[in-house]
Amino acid sequence: MFKKVLIANRGEIAVRAIRACKELEIATVAVYSEADRAALHVRVADEAYCIGPPPSSQSYLVMDRIIEVAKKSGADAIHPGYGFLAENPVFAERCEKEGITFIGPNPYAIRIMGNKTTSRVAVAEMGVPLVPGMKENLTSEQHAIEWAEKIGFPLMMKAASGGGGKGMRMVSGMEDVASAYRSAKSEALHSFGDDAVYMERYVENPRHVEIQVVGDKHGNIIYCMERECSIQRRHQKVIEEAPSVIVDDDMRRRMGEAAVNAARTVNYDSVGTVEFIVSGRTREFFFLEMNTRLQVEHPVTEMVLGIDLCKEMIRIAAGMPLSYKQEDIKIRGHAIECRIYAEDPNNKFLPTPGRITTLRVPGGPWVRDETGMYEGLDVPIYYDPILSKLVVWGGDREKCIARTLRALSEYVVKGIKTTIPFHVRVMKNEHFIKGDFDTNFIDKQFVMEDEAREKPYEDVALVAAAIKTYRRDKARAQRILGGAEQAQAISPWKLSGRVKR
Amino acid sequence: MPYITTYKGEEIKTRVEEVRPNFYRVVLGEREYEVDFLEPQKNLYSLIIGGKSYEVDVDAPEGSDVYGVGILGDHFEVEVVEEKKKKLAAKLAIGVSGRQDMKSPMAGNVWKLLVKEGDRVTAGEVLLILEAMKMENEIKSPIDGTVTSVAAKEGVPVAAGDPLCVVEPPEEG
Numbered sequence: 001m002f003k004k005v006l007i008a009n010r011g012e013i014a015v016r017a018i019r020a021c022k023e024l025e026i027a028t029v030a031v032y033s034e035a036d037r038a039a040l041h042v043r044v045a046d047e048a049y050c051i052g053p054p055p056s057s058q059s060y061l062v063m064d065r066i067i068e069v070a071k072k073s074g075a076d077a078i079h080p081g082y083g084f085l086a087e088n089p090v091f092a093e094r095c096e097k098e099g100i101t102f103i104g105p106n107p108y109a110i111r112i113m114g115n116k117t118t119s120r121v122a123v124a125e126m127g128v129p130l131v132p133g134m135k136e137n138l139t140s141e142q143h144a145i146e147w148a149e150k151i152g153f154p155l156m157m158k159a160a161s162g163g164g165g166k167g168m169r170m171v172s173g174m175e176d177v178a179s180a181y182r183s184a185k186s187e188a189l190h191s192f193g194d195d196a197v198y199m200e201r202y203v204e205n206p207r208h209v210e211i212q213v214v215g216d217k218h219g220n221i222i223y224c225m226e227r228e229c230s231i232q233r234r235h236q237k238v239i240e241e242a243p244s245v246i247v248d249d250d251m252r253r254r255m256g257e258a259a260v261n262a263a264r265t266v267n268y269d270s271v272g273t274v275e276f277i278v279s280g281r282t283r284e285f286f287f288l289e290m291n292t293r294l295q296v297e298h299p300v301t302e303m304v305l306g307i308d309l310c311k312e313m314i315r316i317a318a319g320m321p322l323s324y325k326q327e328d329i330k331i332r333g334h335a336i337e338c339r340i341y342a343e344d345p346n347n348k349f350l351p352t353p354g355r356i357t358t359l360r361v362p363g364g365p366w367v368r369d370e371t372g373m374y375e376g377l378d379v380p381i382y383y384d385p386i387l388s389k390l391v392v393w394g395g396d397r398e399k400c401i402a403r404t405l406r407a408l409s410e411y412v413v414k415g416i417k418t419t420i421p422f423h424v425r426v427m428k429n430e431h432f433i434k435g436d437f438d439t440n441f442i443d444k445q446f447v448m449e450d451e452a453r454e455k456p457y458e459d460v461a462l463v464a465a466a467i468k469t470y471r472r473d474k475a476r477a478q479r480i481l482g483g484a485e486q487a488q489a490i491s492p493w494k495l496s497g498r499v500k501r
Numbered sequence: 502m503p504y505i506t507t508y509k510g511e512e513i514k515t516r517v518e519e520v521r522p523n524f525y526r527v528v529l530g531e532r533e534y535e536v537d538f539l540e541p542q543k544n545l546y547s548l549i550i551g552g553k554s555y556e557v558d559v560d561a562p563e564g565s566d567v568y569g570v571g572i573l574g575d576h577f578e579v580e581v582v583e584e585k586k587k588k589l590a591a592k593l594a595i596g597v598s599g600r601q602d603m604k605s606p607m608a609g610n611v612w613k614l615l616v617k618e619g620d621r622v623t624a625g626e627v628l629l630i631l632e633a634m635k636m637e638n639e640i641k642s643p644i645d646g647t648v649t650s651v652a653a654k655e656g657v658p659v660a661a662g663d664p665l666c667v668v669e670p671p672e673e674g
Contacts, residue, residue, distance in 0.1 A: 346569065346576040350606065351633040351634035353608045358543065381634060383634065383635070384635060412545065421571060421574040428574070459529060459532065459534070461557070461570040461579060462506055462508060462515075462529055462577075464570055465559065465570055466506060467546075468581070469566070469568075
């Protein structure tokens with residue numbers, strides 16, 4: 001096992017990795033930018049070194065600095081977290097060359113899976129399903145009709161040089177193929193100066209479901225079931241859960257085996273995630289991409305399986321075989337993660353850096369706070385707005401939602417705005433409660449339902465505002481009267497002393 | 502003291518009376534509430550009204566009469582103004598007009614400055630772009646007019662409330 005691990009990251013994920021190391025009795029080295037001197041990961045690590053100015057391009061992304069600190073501090077491994085250098089094959093190779101273990105998969109796996117085209121070609125050879133479609137452009141109406149038969153309906157006619165929804169036509173049946181071909185072609189020519197079009201299957205009610213995989217350096221690969229990540233705001237995951245309501249045992253096994261096959265194409269030897277797009281209507285699943293890192297939402301899997309993925313990742317990097325066999329992996333209950341961002345959900349989700357003046361963290365049974373913040377921390381403007389992740393376990397989905405709501409009601413962050421109120425509203429939304437959503441749900445349906453929601457505590461809000469105004473005016477008046485009042489004020493100590501006498 | 506509370510466009514006559522320390526009687530139009538009040542943490546109220554306990558987050562920007570109030574995930578924008586002041590304000594013109602002192606709505610970095618002193622701008626035109634936490638945020642002119650001074654500098658960080666620039670409406674006549 002390693003003696004000392006450098007964590008090449010910041011915020012909550014750096015704290016997560018440090019916690020795992022401490023439990024494994026490995027010494028930890030934090031690195032930080034000039035803006036992060038006060039960050040939590042710096043305070044909880046055994047050693048800490050500044051690696052440059054605030055912009056990540058001059059600090060957390062500078063390989064030379066990080067390698068230099070690793071050598072100076074005598075670290076024998078580097079945990080990259082997520083983002084920054086986590087999926088950079090050059091960095092993984094560089095570590096190898098310097099004799100430092102990169103806690104992650106082999107560089108070849110990072111390189112192949114990091115590219116959409118190479119990853120799709122690789123996994124398709126192993127029989128992993130891709131969204132059915134063409135790798136060439138259409139040449140004629142007849143050509144379109146032949147391909148439409150192969151792809152199936154509904155399908156999407158797309159401009160090869162398109163984007164932003166232009167030059168796209170949904171086609172629901174054979175009778176519309178020819179006319180869609182002609183109009184998409186002319187629209188594409190008009191919009192992009194190129195009339196090349198192609199077709200692929202349109203995935204109805206698309207849901208994002210991903211499979212956690214874990215492989216070791218001895219050729220063992222297992223799947224650790226799925227996570228449902230369809231609750232997204234502008235294509236960013238905001239709430240994740242495990243298991244997914246649309247996945248049953250048979251589908252879970254088929255998705256799991258497909259994910260293991262995908263991982264096998266690159267001899268995957270760490271924790272990783274295979275992302276699928278799933279049709280909410282037909283429940284067909286298609287490979288999207290593979291993430292070759294510890295995922296932000298890994299805790300929901302840990303909660304339902306009872307295993308520590310971050311520690312397992314470190315053990316594997318040290319050359320140890322998997323601690324689990326496939327048949328050991330069993331789901332128990334349900335888990336939900338809410339990502340708490342420094343964004344104001346009541347003001348267009350604008351970022352809100354600043355000082356955390358008050359913090360009350362939720363507690364109680366089965367509640368886990370994955371955090372990078374503390375009371376008094378100045379949240380810097382330079383990085384991702386993620387502050388913490390609230391992870392909650394429950395015996396089933398319904399209980400888990402109720403418990404998440406309970407935990408959110410305890411969570412107080414003052415000084416800056418956070419997305420906590422947004423999560424409360426999602427937990428109360430009837431479509432979310434029913435599990436009836438796809439990746440467009442938050443941006444399209446939820447915003448309207450949220451606008452129209454009942455607000456039961458209006459009068460309490462008005463009362464609070466009135467009292468606030470009254471107290472503010474009174475304090476102002478007292479400040480103006482100033483000295484005279486102060487001279488008359490009697491210390492409570494003095495007062496009690498007099499009474500006793 | 503008599504106040505006017507404005508919520509969702511509706512004006513409600515409001516009275517607050519301090520019955521004893523940390524105990525208030527609040528009258529909202531026809532409704533009356535007796536409120537056991539505590540502020541255990543700054544701008545975080547614990548209210549007990551008729552035996553029911555509420556935790557209320559009250560956000561009050563300096564110098565503003567509009568409060569952001571949060572209760573269990575719900576958000577309320579409430580304006581409370583002294584009755585006298587409200588009557589006075591009603592007599593003055595309402596709406597966005599006059600000299601606009603553009604202040605930064607948040608801490609961030611001035612990523613792009615799109616105007617300079619003397620530029621004519623129209624309402625809705627982007628004056629500059631602020632960058633914070635990997636997000637770009639456009640700051641737009643609320644009126645037609647002329648940029649008369651620019652305090653923001655490209656690449657220089659600003660705090661919430663810092664002056665960015667001034668837009669003045671064209672002189673009338």
